[in-house]
Amino acid sequence: AARSKDELRSPICCILGHVDTGKTKLLDKIRQTNVQEGEAGGITQQIGATYFPVENIIQKTAILGDLTEEYKLPGLLVIDTPGHESFTNLRTRGSSLCNIAILVVDLMHGLEPQTLESIRLLRDRKTPFIVALNKIDRIYDWRATPDNGFQSSFAKQPKHVREEFETRVTATITAFAEQGLNAKLYYENKNFAKYVSFVPTSAITGEGIPDLLHLLVTLTQSRLTDRLMYVSELECTVLEVKVIEGLGTTIDVVLSNGYLNEGDRIVVCGLNGPIVTQVRALLTPQPLRELRVKSAYVHHKRVKAALGIKISAPDLEKAIAGSRLLVVGPDDDEEELKDAVMEDLQTLLKSIDKSGRGVSVQASTLGSLEALLEFLRVSKIPVSAINIGPVHKKDIIRASAMLEKAKEFAVMLAFDVEVDKDAALLAEQLGVRVFTADIIYHLFDKFTAYNKDIVE
Ligand code: GDP
Ligand code: MG
Numbered sequence: 001a002a003r004s005k006d007e008l009r010s011p012i013c014c015i016l017g018h019v020d021t022g023k024t025k026l027l028d029k030i031r032q033t034n035v036q037e038g039e040a041g042g043i044t045q046q047i048g049a050t051y052f053p054v055e056n057i058i059q060k061t062a063i064l065g066d067l068t069e070e071y072k073l074p075g076l077l078v079i080d081t082p083g084h085e086s087f088t089n090l091r092t093r094g095s096s097l098c099n100i101a102i103l104v105v106d107l108m109h110g111l112e113p114q115t116l117e118s119i120r121l122l123r124d125r126k127t128p129f130i131v132a133l134n135k136i137d138r139i140y141d142w143r144a145t146p147d148n149g150f151q152s153s154f155a156k157q158p159k160h161v162r163e164e165f166e167t168r169v170t171a172t173i174t175a176f177a178e179q180g181l182n183a184k185l186y187y188e189n190k191n192f193a194k195y196v197s198f199v200p201t202s203a204i205t206g207e208g209i210p211d212l213l214h215l216l217v218t219l220t221q222s223r224l225t226d227r228l229m230y231v232s233e234l235e236c237t238v239l240e241v242k243v244i245e246g247l248g249t250t251i252d253v254v255l256s257n258g259y260l261n262e263g264d265r266i267v268v269c270g271l272n273g274p275i276v277t278q279v280r281a282l283l284t285p286q287p288l289r290e291l292r293v294k295s296a297y298v299h300h301k302r303v304k305a306a307l308g309i310k311i312s313a314p315d316l317e318k319a320i321a322g323s324r325l326l327v328v329g330p331d332d333d334e335e336e337l338k339d340a341v342m343e344d345l346q347t348l349l350k351s352i353d354k355s356g357r358g359v360s361v362q363a364s365t366l367g368s369l370e371a372l373l374e375f376l377r378v379s380k381i382p383v384s385a386i387n388i389g390p391v392h393k394k395d396i397i398r399a400s401a402m403l404e405k406a407k408e409f410a411v412m413l414a415f416d417v418e419v420d421k422d423a424a425l426l427a428e429q430l431g432v433r434v435f436t437a438d439i440i441y442h443l444f445d446k447f448t449a450y451n452k453d454i455v456e
Helices: 023-031 054-064 084-089 113-124 150-155 159-178 209-223 334-350 366-378 393-400 421-430 440-455
Strands: 012-017 049-053 075-079 100-106 129-134 183-185 196-200 235-244 248-257 259-261 265-268 275-278 281-285 297-300 302-304 307-312 325-327 359-363 383-388 411-415 433-437
Touching (some): 012 023, 054 209, 084 366, 100 113, 129 209, 196 209, 325 334, 334 366, 366 411, 366 440, 421 433, 433 440
Antiparallel strands (some): 049 075, 248 307, 281 307
């Protein structure tokens, strides 16, 4: 494949963190139209992602002054749905397609349960990340200078503000150390491979956002160059499966490498086996100013990585979020590609305990199932059955097989999925315990508490 250092593709960035730390607000602030110029500065809203061209980033970081390092990237693709789901699904063959992540921590709250979960996911996938230490404006008496670089703003604060900031940063550094992570304020960090960087930010005043963007670009281009170069090989992942009026079931994908064309024959992993279909349309949202236009989408004949796009095609009803998407080329063996897309699910099936004893596990997507199974493996909780999607009666019946074999495992761990009414009722009747949660730790805690009870 042709590779060139001058032809870097845009890195893909995810935002993770505990609820209410300001993930959405930070994204909104970064996306904010340059009011003075009255335009979006080339920022384009895509499906499930926002593209920030480098010109826009240069503009936003200009306030930091003389930047010795020049930007080599064409831009940055930020995934819009903050949280675990998009991060865990941005995956291929066990590794992450997210090139860099922002872990948002509320400076006033420190580490919270979903922060810990995020750290664990980032480590499992070996994804580099920086920490946005958000809500600095909530320090009592903070004097805001909108959209300023952090260090300049900080220098203007009265002594007691600076002291409170330092106390809180030190406490957060200690909390990270307890998780086995060394951390430093980014401008004191001389070794990015060894220390996690804290970037103090405010999603309300915009302070620290220039620093955040600058660090994202410089870190990705200096440390990830190999992975960001254009390669001809297609790399595409299904992030969401959605029913859209007038289009039927569609898939929202992130194309992280290569090209996609209207009419391409594609293969994705389905609940009942591989799905082979043909791309009917490649769609992105209409730009805001074009809202008068009837159709909600712009059609594309051909698109290039990295971007988020909606694919309309027949037969996508059973497609699984988290699946790879492959294109059948002229020289490809379609059967091989079918096996390839099913491989991830097969691998997960292999983690089922050979003894046939273990809990039942169900999750919303391939990515979240994989994350949950990894956690259970490390926690030494055996698994006897897995599934993706809502919990139905048949899943409860399968779990009930444990009532005879090993009663303590007659349990359904449902991660981020609905349990339908009939299934819940049946579980009650049969004596299968169902635990639901949207944080993996919580599922684990519920199960271990129950397990202790039953053993005693
Ligand atoms: P998310 O759950 O992580 O997406 O959090 P949101 O972006 O929805 O923010 C949660 C709440 O915190 C909202 O009321 C925001 O207005 C507020 N918030 C977010 N960032 C900041 C910040 O930097 N400073 C202050 N004072 N409030 C913030
Ligand atoms: Mg949010």
